[in-house]
Amino acid sequence: MASNLGYDDTPVLPGSQYKVHDGNRPQPRVINPGTSSNQEAAGRPSSDATVLFDGSSLTGWASSNDGSAAQWKLEGGFMEVVPGTGNIQTKEQLPDCQLHLEWAAPIEVKGESQGRGNSGVFLMALYEIQVLDCYDNPTYPDGTTAAIYGQFPPLVNACREPGEWQTYDILWEGPRFNGDKLVRPAYVTVLHNGIVVHNHTELIGPTTHRQILQYAPQPPAGPLMLQDHGDLVRYRNIWCRPLKGYDE
Numbered sequence: 425m426a427s428n429l430g431y432d433d434t435p436v437l438p439g440s441q442y443k444v445h446d447g448n449r450p451q452p453r454v455i456n457p458g459t460s461s462n463q464e465a466a467g468r469p470s471s472d473a474t475v476l477f478d479g480s481s482l483t484g485w486a487s488s489n490d491g492s493a494a495q496w497k498l499e500g501g502f503m504e505v506v507p508g509t510g511n512i513q514t515k516e517q518l519p520d521c522q523l524h525l526e527w528a529a530p531i532e533v534k535g536e537s538q539g540r541g542n543s544g545v546f547l548m549a550l551y552e553i554q555v556l557d558c559y560d561n562p563t564y565p566d567g568t569t570a571a572i573y574g575q576f577p578p579l580v581n582a583c584r585e586p587g588e589w590q591t592y593d594i595l596w597e598g599p600r601f602n603g604d605k606l607v608r609p610a611y612v613t614v615l616h617n618g619i620v621v622h623n624h625t626e627l628i629g630p631t632t633h634r635q636i637l638q639y640a641p642q643p644p645a646g647p648l649m650l651q652d653h654g655d656l657v658r659y660r661n662i663w664c665r666p667l668k669g670y671d672e
């Protein structure tokens with residue numbers, strides 16, 4: 425059926441059922457994109473986001489050790505690591521997604537290298553985007569702030585000063601398996617404070633300390649895990665949106 429929004433005398437696009445400027449192509453869903461954060465307050469998530477942490481409750485999170493209630497400290501609009509209580513993770517299983525989160529390293533600067541404001545954002549609880557205070561704090565490059573830990577340094581060091589809120593915006597595509605066989609590795613794009621630090625980077629496998637790990641079969645969705653590395657790192661405003669194709 426012809427549409428007065430576009431053209432029907434144009435060529436069909438390769439790999440598509442639609443023509444150039446096809447007015448019958450589905451319109452993008454309308455969403456409200458929310459608002460940006462500033463140092464004083466977290467912004468509002470996109471209207472179609474799954475909110476994982478809005479600063480008011482830890483009910484969506486559990487201890488990674490045993491699934492019991494998350495023991496991190498809940499304060500005015502953020503959570504903070506309670507050293508020794510262990511990593512925490514979402515009860516929600518995240519598919520391939522756009523993930524937004526904000527974190528702050530302790531204002532009190534102590535320790536150096538990996539000992540300063542260490543935490544981590546683990547996609548599928550296996551693939552770490554490093555959280556570390558690398559403002560005037562060198563460490564091994566593949567372990568610096570926003571590194572894909574043990575694999576790829578960030579393209580630049582975009583750290584803000586300790587105590588300031590910083591953002592990670594992550595596009596995550598998890599690995600896919602056919603039985604035991606890897607058919608697609610994981611890819612990640614990361615923006616640190618709005619700056620691209622990884623651009624559709626192919627992960628070697630799960631991340632770890634001092635070793636190289638191989639992919640092992642896993643489901644296409646998994647929890648988001650935050651690391652207790654003994655430092656008083658804070659998090660706020662965590663949300664995600666499934667990554668979908670054009671016609672979904």
Ligand code: MG
Nearest residue numbers: 542543544555
């Ligand atoms: Mg870490």
